[in-house]
Amino acid sequence: MIEWRWHLVWELAPRFVDAAGKTLLAAGGGYSIAVVLGLVLVLAQRTRFRPLTFAVREFVELIRSTPLLLQVFFVFYVGPQFGxxxxxxxxxxxxxxxxxxAYLSEVYRGGIESVPAGQWEAAKALNLSVVRTYRRIVIPQALPPAISGMGNYLVGIFKDTPMLSVIGVTELMHTATAVGAESYRYLEPYTMVGAIFLAISLPAAYLISRFEKWVRRTLGMVK
Amino acid sequence: MTYIEFLQVHGSRMADGTVLTVVQFLLATVVAVVVAVLFGLMRLSRNPGVRGVATVYIEIFRGTSLLVQLFWIFFVLPLFGLNLDKFVAGFLAVGLNMGAYGAELVRGAIRAVPRGQWEAAVALNMTDRKRMWRVILPQALVIMLPPWGNLVIEILKGTALVALISVADLMFEVRQINIATFLSVQAFGTALIVYYVLARFLVTPFMRALERFMSRKIGRA
Structure with missing residues (x-):
């Protein structure tokens, strides 16, 4: 049996706070890219140009059905092969x-498809431009059903950042492994990482569900 | 080196890795299903203690990363005298993690079975166990199978992490090949295709067939 060493926890705390910041930065940065990219992917699938629609559809499927870890390696190692x-x-x-x-594009798609066809037709009958139709009619209605999915993936991306440790991003997991290698102590570092993840993801999930309710209320869609 | 030559040299290693990935996937799925049913039912218990245990389990496994859990099981549990082989630690971690997500699907599906079905079973004087097994669970199964289709793909993808504790699965093998040859596009690209084929042309069609089979079984073709 092994005993828990509190002094090690206090010693490591500053490094872990720093690493937690980097984890949040990675999650936030990755999510910002994902939010925009998801929009591009979903709009590309809504064009009438068949080959593009098909290619984007297959691309999204490929990304969604292969491991993130493999994609991380792919992106990191393939570049150097081409200089x-x-x-x-x-x-x-x-x-x-x-x-x-890729995941968010599916969330957006679900949201957009949940807007009744009559809304599109009415916008067309009122001679609204495409931009105005999206901005004033479609997006306000597509957003509430999409928010819960978007929130889940925000927490999801946060929990997936440890995979970036394999290519040397110095986030929480990377720090814990480094501490383990230096001190031969694995109990405290890995448990601390777990605790930090819980301490962030549980309140985040709660806040997101509150936010979702707030959006529904604000847009007058109380359920 | 052409791609064909690459496959001739490294193909057998990747095939071995793929077999291990599939084995890990199947075992992890079994663990996940057992965990999901167990904790899903516990979440619906009338006993607040039982419910609390299930809630804590689900929140811990859903609130932290699979990678953290895998490393914890593999590196920390031995310190408490519980030594797990890396092969066992691998599928166990993936199964325990995904089972927590599955438990919520089980709970949701059971609650989605119409009230009338419960009442009818009570009216027919069925025992609690019989009501669950013969009336509620079969209908819940049909409700939850479509989301399980997604979860099963997540399990397949999750097994790639076992490479990080040196289980020689497909992910592990292509990483070794990459280190030895620096042919990253070929190595990782092939693995991407293999995972894609497994997910899209084996697992997904199987789950769809299962959905159809089960809904026919309860007379909802």
């Missing part, structure tokens, strides 16, 4: 942004 060296951070953010962009 393009990416830093761990760049490669990591691209990989995670791409992965979650």
């Amino acid at each position: 393009l060296v990416l830093s761990p951070w760049t490669a990591g953010l691209i990989a995670i942004g791409l992965h979650y962009g």
